[in-house]
Amino acid sequence: MAKLDLSQKLAILSDAARYDASCASSGTTRRDSRDGKGLGSTEGSGICHAYAPDGRCISLLKILMTNFCIYDCAYCINRVSSNVQRARFSVDEVVQLTIEFYRRNYIEGLFLSSGIIQSPDKTMEDMLRIAKRLREVENFRGYIHLKSIPDAAPELIEQAGLYADRLSINVELPTDNSVKAYAPEKNPVTIRKAMGDVKSRKDVAGERSYTGKRGKRFVPAGQSTQMIVGADGSTDATILGQSTRLYGDYKLKRVYYSAFSPIPDATAKLPLIKPPLVREHRLYQADWLMRFYGFGVEEITASRTDGNLDLDIDPKLAWALQNRAQFPVDVNKAGKEMLLRIPGFGTRTVRRILSTRRHRRLRYDDLLRMGASLKKAQAFITAADWSPGGLTDSANLRARFAPPPEQLSLF
Amino acid sequence: MYTVPLPRIGTDVAWRDAAKRLIGAGVSPEDILWDFDNEMGELFATATALPPVTRRIKAPQSFVQMADWVVWHKDPQRFARLYALLWRLRHQPGLMQDRADPELAKLRHMEKGVHRCKHKMKAFVRFRDLRQGGDRRSFAAWFEPTHHTVEPTAPFFARRFADMDWMIATPDVTAQFVDGNLSFHPGQPKPDLPEDAAEALWGTYFCNIFNPARLKVSAMTSEMPKKYWKNLPEAQHIQGLIAGAEAKVQQMRDNAPTLPPERAAKIKRQLRDE
Incomplete structure (x- = not known):
């Protein structure tokens, strides 16, 4: 195989990252580089530096470290059984891309994810080297979002939380049975445990010790997750019920809903559909109603008997009509x-x-x-x-x- | 009748100072002409000295904050509108809480416009590397703001890009940041900036992060209006991405599922045996 140049790698590894909906860069600590010794700032609200014709905000450089992966998740473009072209960035390449893009005001920071290579720990360690280089060598004070690798050792996740503004780990599908069916190597229990660990570690960091000092900042922008909508048969009631638990039990900042979208080299196990974009939109509206408008999940899903939201009208209007x-x-x-x-x-x-x-x-x-x-x-x-x-x-x-x-x- | 000259650079401070003196002296709104950057020309150039500060009138904090935004709006009526509201506030102290008052609603609307323009400037300025050598790297950008937002937004860039020198040139005001010092200069025509190879990489990223199965052009243009496109290097790709989207998705659908690559079976075996 001919050696790929930086531009080819960037094409492959951003193509592989676009199915992650999150691009948020908000809600972290306020930092700047007025002292002249570093680069970057974060000031509360995020900035969308561009919009792609899919209407999605581009705030972060969202890439995979590598799209080689030993797992075989049916919905995923990077699964081991796919013939998609593979590539891998070096630490230096990711660091340079992030810094050079940032200096030209293209981005707020980096969202780094990865396929699983060799082992979860090895993958997480490589991602940490990138985050560490950015923070400690380049003095980068912009935003970093790291995707935690399921099954990675807790001490690695803990380190990641000190470099990153946000950590996320995807629950992928709304029910444990669907995860088993479509992501056979992933374990919903370990995913939840990883979220639980981050939550308790963050709780501890927020408390003051007996000297009145606070611990080191740990994922100041909190954690988020993503669920794929429309790949399995789960109803909206099931999806929103899962979100309610996730917000409650793990204090997640955001649950993202990602309409299952055609991928290159799909598997026969999951035929391609037109992505259910209206459904995704209604789920976000419902999510908002639960978080900011005092609605319970049962109230929102009561207007229809099949457990799904009305696609024709928004969920608040549906509730009012009922x-x-x-x-x-x-x-x-x-x-x-x-x-x-x-x-x-x-x-x-x-x-x-x-x-x-x-x-x-x-x-x-x-x-x-x-x-x-x-x-x-x-x-x-x-x-x-x-x-x-x-x-x-x-x-x-x-x-x-x-x-x-x-x-x-x-x- | 007072004609109050207001400079293009430092408008906020000049307006606040003048408004303080005028309201303190009880000058009513109809007796003031606000002259921004000599736009009135010689015709009205009867600069009367402003009254001295005799009496300080208290204005609600929320008004002061709103005025700090509105003064940067491009509407020539902005100063008069602000002063008229300040005038009413003397006898209607609760006015700032009345979100339905038409005059206040208009000013709030203008404030929002400036807010948005500032936000878009933070988002859409695109620097090019000037490759000048030396200790500090040096970058420059050309930007065309809707309102007079260079001055209030420049400190954001100073906080963010403090370890490099930069310039943001606009037709309105040009901001320069050299060795940690921020300064403002008159606007200028578009300068010739050197090509920057990073723009091609950024274009590659823009094209590949786009998901052709989710085409939503209006969602894009509502947040990234076309008026900004000419100064965004990535925007040159938009038409092509839209035109090719349907075919790309169709191709994904038409492709028959392939056989897994050889290494897949081996890796799966290893995973199972662990």
Whole structure:
């Protein structure tokens, strides 16, 4: 095989990394390099430096260290049984790419993942060498996201957490049985144990010792995971139930949902489908409702009997249509919890309503100026000069929001 | 009638100082003409000395913060709008909490525009290596901001790229960072910057991180509007990626599953035996 040049390796190893949805660079400690001795800064909110035509943000240099892999996960482009072209970066190449891209303001930092080579420990050690070089030799103060390798020794993960802003490990599929079926070498129990270890290590780092000192910062931007949607038969209720456990038990910062998407050289075991992008979008909306709007998973998935979300309308609207007895809500009187449940009201609109309400009664136009989407909200609220009348209970309310049924054509 | 000259560099400080004096002296909004960067020309050049600071009027912190953003907006009415709100605040102390007041809503909207422009500048400035040798590396970029955002955004670049020298040239204001010192200069036409080989690698990355099975062009353009494309080296690839996406995915679907490579069986055997 001819030796690959840097550009060819970059093509292969970014192609292999694009199925990881996360590209976040937010929520870590504030750092800068004003002292002139290093490079980089992180200031709370992340920055998306570019967008690809798939609409996804490009914030980090997201690459694999190598796409050689000894595992055989059916959904994965890098599985051992695939004939995709293989490549491997040297430590130096990854470090140089990261630094040179960063200096030109292309990226916020590095998201490094890898196929499993030789053994999980060996792979994790190689990834650590890259992170260590960046932090200790290059004095790089930008963002680093490392993918932990399942089954790697806890002390390696612990070291990784000192260099990285974020660690992630993918649960891959919503149920243990699916993992067994499609990722036979991966063990859901070890994956959860690795997440548990990171959580407890992070908890300890956050506590003060008897001297009042805090321990060394450990993954300040927390951990995240990813679930593939649409490869197995799991319902949305199963997926969201799994997310609820993950957020609760391991204090994850984010669960990413990744619509199963065609890969080159697919296996016969998992036929390629059109990626279920609308479903993925509805799952993110539901995820948001659980984390920021006080909804429980049962409430969100109760609107249909098959355990899946309504694809035609968003989950908050679906819930409101099912629970019309609780509407209309008076925006001048209702509490925060109920305001958050009104379709078309976001957290920011609710905050603005609560602050303005102290001074005067709100009218329909006021809500418009506050950024509420009244097309959705008007059926569910009353304001000083607005009452929805019979609209709230009208039989065709759902039809006002759902896309029109597709016209049948003669064939 | 007061005509208040406001410089292009240091607009924020100049406006705040003038507003303090005028509001302290009880000058009403209709008696002030705000002249940004001599745009009014000679016609109104009747610079009246501003009143001295006699009385300090307290303005809510939230107003001061908002004004610090809005002064960088490109709307010629920005200074007058800010002052008019400050004028009303004297008798309506709760006004800043009224998120539905039309005048405040307009200013908040402008604030958001500047916020967005600043954010996009942090994201879309693309440096080129000037390869000048010496102790510190040296980079330069050409950028075209929507509002006057070079000055408020430059400190971000100074915090981030402190160990190198850099320049961000724009038609509005040019920022320079040399040996740790940040300075601002008048805007300029687009300079000739040397080619940078890293741009080809960045293009390779851009093309390969894109997933052709998830084409969502409007999601891209809403966050990366076309007006920025001409100064983004990666944008030259966008049309080709969109045009070829469908065929690429179809090819993935059409390819019959292949037989695993020979090494797969061996590796699997080893894994099982461990």
